[in-house]
Amino acid sequence: xxxxxxxxxxxxxxxxxxxxxxxxxxxxxxxxxxxxxxxxxxxxxxxxxxxxxxxxxxxxxxxxxxxxxxxxxxxxxxxxxxxxxxxxxxxxxxxxxxxxxxxxxxxxxxxxxxxxxxxxxxxxxxxxxxxxxxxxxxxxxxxxxxxxxxxxxxxxxxxxxxxxxxxxxxxxxxxxxxxxxxxxxxxxxxxxxxxxxxxxxxxxxxxxxxxxxxxxxxxxxxxxxxxxxxxxxxxxxxxxxxxxxxxxxxxxxxxxxxxxxxxxxxxxxxxxxxxxxxxxxxxxxxxxxxxxxxxxxxxxxxxxxxxxxxxxxx
Numbered sequence: 587x588x589x590x591x592x593x594x595x596x597x598x599x600x601x602x603x604x605x606x607x608x609x610x611x612x613x614x615x616x617x618x619x620x621x622x623x624x625x626x627x628x629x630x631x632x633x634x635x636x637x638x639x640x641x642x643x644x645x646x647x648x649x650x651x652x653x654x655x656x657x658x659x660x661x662x663x664x665x666x667x668x669x670x671x672x673x674x675x676x677x678x679x680x681x682x683x684x685x686x687x688x689x690x691x692x693x694x695x696x697x698x699x700x701x702x703x704x705x706x707x708x709x710x711x712x713x714x715x716x717x718x719x720x721x722x723x724x725x726x727x728x729x730x731x732x733x734x735x736x737x738x739x740x741x742x743x744x745x746x747x748x749x750x751x752x753x754x755x756x757x758x759x760x761x762x763x764x765x766x767x768x769x770x771x772x773x774x775x776x777x778x779x780x781x782x783x784x785x786x787x788x789x790x791x792x793x794x795x796x797x798x799x800x801x802x803x804x805x806x807x808x809x810x811x812x813x814x815x816x817x818x819x820x821x822x823x824x825x826x827x828x829x830x831x832x833x834x835x836x837x838x839x840x841x842x843x844x845x846x847x848x849x850x851x852x853x854x855x856x857x858x859x860x861x862x863x864x865x866x867x868x869x870x871x872x873x874x875x876x877x878x879x880x881x882x883x884x885x886x887x888x889x890x891x892x893x894x895x896x897x898x899x900x
Contacts, residue, residue: 594624595616595619595620596619598618598619598622598693599615599616599618599619601645601647601693602615602618602619602622602645602693603615605645605666605668606668607717607718607721608710608713608714608717610710611707611709611710613707614703614707614710617703617706617707618695618700618703621695621696621699621703622645622693622694622695623693623694623695624691624692624693624694625644625691625692625693625694626689626690626691626692627649627686627689627690627691627692628686628689629686629687629688629689630685630686631685631686631690632683632684632685632686633651633669633684633685633686633692634670634680634683634684635680635683635684636654636655636656636679636680636681636682636683637656637679637680638679638680639677639679639680640670640673640674640677640678640679640680640697641674641696641697641698642670642694642695642696642697643668643669643670643671643674643694643695643696643697643700644668644669644670644684644692644693644694644695645666645667645668645669645692645693645694645695646663646664646665646666646667646668646669646690646691646692647665647691647692647693648665648690648691649665649686649687649688649689649690649691649692650662650663650664650665650686650687650688650690651663651667651669651684651685651686651687651690651692652684652685652686652687653669653682653683653684654682654683654685655681655682656681656682659682662687663684669684670697671878672878672881672882674697675871675874675875675877675878676875676878676879676882677875701871704870705867705870708860708863708864708867708870711867711870712860712863712870714874715834715870715873715874715877716834716835718835718874718877718878718881719831719832719834719835719877720834720835720836721835721881722831722835722877722880722881722884723831723832723835723836725881725884725885726884729884749782750782750805750850750852752774752777752778754805755777755780755782755805755852756770756773756774756777758803758805758824758825758852759773759776759777759780759803759852760773761824761825762803762825762826762827763825763826763827763876763879764801764827764872764873764876765869765872765873766872766875766876767868767871767872767875768866768868768869768872769866769868769869771866772862772863772865772866772868772869775862775865775866776854776858776859776862779854779855779858779862780803780852780853780854781852781853781854782805782850782851782852783850783851783853784848784849784850785807785809785845785848785849785850785851786845786848787845787846787847787848788844788845789844789845790842790843790844791809791828791843791844791845791851792839792842792843793839793842794813794814794839794840794841794842795838795839796838796839797837797838797839798829798832798833798836798837798838798839798856799855799856800833800853800854800855800856800859801827801833801853801854801856801859802827802828802829802833802843802851802852802853803825803826803827803828803851803852803853803854804822804823804824804825804826804828804849804850804851805824805825805849805850805851805852806824806849806850807823807824807845807846807847807848807849807850807851808821808822808823808845808846808847808849809821809822809828809843809844809845809846809849809851810822810843810844810846811828811829811841811842811843812841812842812843812844813841819841821846822843828843828851829841829843830880831877831880833856834873834877
């Protein structure tokens with residue numbers, strides 16, 4: 587990189603445009619480049635160690651980084667890799683140590699600065715969230731298996747009847763993994779905008795090819811998604827999103843959904859969801875954290891995950 591600050595920022599901006607999975611608009615690329623700095627590593631130098639807090643993101647501009655897990659597993663991150671996004675988004679301590687295999691140039695960005703820029707440019711934040719969900723869907727399709735769905739951290743309260751008042755809707759939303767870190771004010775707004783629907787056994791919630799316009803949450807009951815050949819894809823019980831990350835990562839449904847038992851769902855339109863998230867950015871962070879956790883679980887469930895670990899680009 588150049589010693590001229592102005593030229594360096596331009597070089598950073600060009601790199602970020604080329605390697606971010608979601609192509610940033612001009613304003614975002616410029617803001618990111620202004621808070622990005624160069625890190626140069628000699629062969630054998632440690633970029634970060636397992637157990638450290640993931641306070642920074644690292645783009646590998648050139649060179650190679652070896653990632654060594656606490657279990658002894660190892661993989662290689664080549665130029666173009668982004669290290670730290672999943673760990674910082676969850677958040678969790680770093681599960682591996684990163685060591686330069688050769689002279690390596692890394693662009694470093696504080697995660698807090700990254701979040702500030704996304705909050706100020708919410709359209710790009712939505713694109714980033716949806717890109718992460720899409721990459722999860724693509725990976726799960728390629729591997730032929732989806733990651734396990736999260737179960738509520740605490741037992742969910744029983745619902746009194748077939749109709750849900752606002753308080754009961756809030757209680758349902760509090761147990762949805764996608765909204766696990768959302769502030770109370772955001773959940774109240776979502777509860778008011780949600781539409782409750784009752785389904786009889788055998789009712790179709792949506793068909794293959796239907797456009798995805800909202801998030802359907804099972805308040806109680808059981809919903810099953812099936813492929814065109816009627817094979818079961820996934821079962822969704824109370825407080826789970828029907829289709830999971832498909833609702834954020836795909837434009838249309840790739841399986842049909844039917845009620846297997848008498849069920850109640852809450853449906854939140856995507857437009858309403860993102861309107862609330864723009865006003866309450868911690869709702870966006872909650873959804874981003876869920877995407878990261880699902881991606882991490884899927885990667886770590888694979889017996890040979892070296893090729894995926896090297897390119898963390900949510």
